[in-house]
Amino acid sequence: MENILRPIYQERASHPDTLAVIMIERRNQTSPQTDNFDVALLVIVKTADRPVFIKHYEFNDQKASMQIVTDEQLQQWILLGTNRRIVDWLMNGKILFDRNEYLVNLIDKLHMFPFSERKLKIGLEYGKLIRRYLEGKGFFEARQYLDAYNHIVHALHHLARLEVIDNGFYPETTVWNQVRQIEPQVYKLYHELVDSGEALEKRLELLFLASDFLIHSKAEIGAAHLLSIMEEKDNWYFAELLEHPEIQYYSVDLGILIEFLIEKHLIEVVKVETKGQQIFHRTYSISK
Incomplete structure (x- = not known):
């Protein structure tokens, strides 16, 4: 396989902008990791006209894809977790080309998982967790149990990822295998939701009772990144927060x-007068 693809990736490797080339081969008959292609090539470049460019090839009844990605796009995927297979590709793919040990250093960084990056990722997961959890609770109260189930499963996934990150690891695509070892309590919640013999309504009712405390107890950890940014000034308008390069x-x-953290007394509302009578701007500050 590598020999057949060599002319393709060597042409890319010879370009001075190319930082690294990785090959990922299909592991099973069903392989979403490679989009069901037999092999995927990841080419990382310094800059490009497009952040992501993909080509498909076919040879000897086999299929291959080549994904050309800028370093900036790759770093954003890693930071935000918006392309969850990318860490698996970096950790487990076969390195075909590595300019100035770019990949070696990147993989070392992934293993180290810097605290500042971890703090941001925990905050993002906690925000997603709160949204999914409250939406699920709303559907449950409206007796829309299938929709409630869908949202609470997603909420538990975010809680699982938060636990993995808090323990210094990148969440893998098989995150529940990680959580079983790291935080059995969260794994038990998930297992009882999806594998209990109880009626769906009863399962959801028990899960909301059990997980309410657990999710609320994570508030200070989940809010740590947001609160550290808010320490930069006394009061924030919502638009100011959204414009912050990390909070965006x-x-x-x-x-x-923010509304959830106000209920938890971690953030407080400071009213600012407007020209309208009895109408105030809302600004936000860290609770004293």
Whole structure:
């Protein structure tokens, strides 16, 4: 396989902008990791006209894909977790080319998982967790049990990823195998939700009772990144927070996260007068 693809990746490797080339081969008959292709090539470059460019090839009844990705896009995927297979590719793919030990250093960084990066990722997962959990609770109260189930499964996935990150590891695609070892309590919640013999309504009712305390107890850990940014000044308008280069990653989850943290007395509302009578701007500060 590598010999057949060599002319393709060597052409890329010879370009001065190319930082690394990795090969990922199909492991099973069903292989979402490679989009069911027999092999995937990941080419990392310094800069490009497009952050991601993909080509498909066919040879000897086999299929291959080549994904050309800028370093900036790759770093964003790793930071935000928006392409979850990318860490698996970096950790487990076969290195075909590595300019100036770019990949060696990147993989070392992944193993070290710097605390500042970990703190941000925990905050993002916690924001997603709160949104999914409260949406699930809303559906449950409306007796829409299938929708509630869907949202609470997603909420538990975010809680599982948060636990893995808090323990200094990148969440893998098989995150529940990690959680079983790291935080059995969260794994038990998930197992009882998906594998209990109880009626769905009863399963959800028990899960909300059991997980309420667990999710609320994670508030200080989950909010640590957001609160550290808010220490930069006394009061923040919501738009100011959204414009912050790190807080912007929270996107649509920021509003619901702030309201949750107000309920937990970690953030407080400071009213600012407007020209309208009895109408105030809301600003936010860390609770004293």
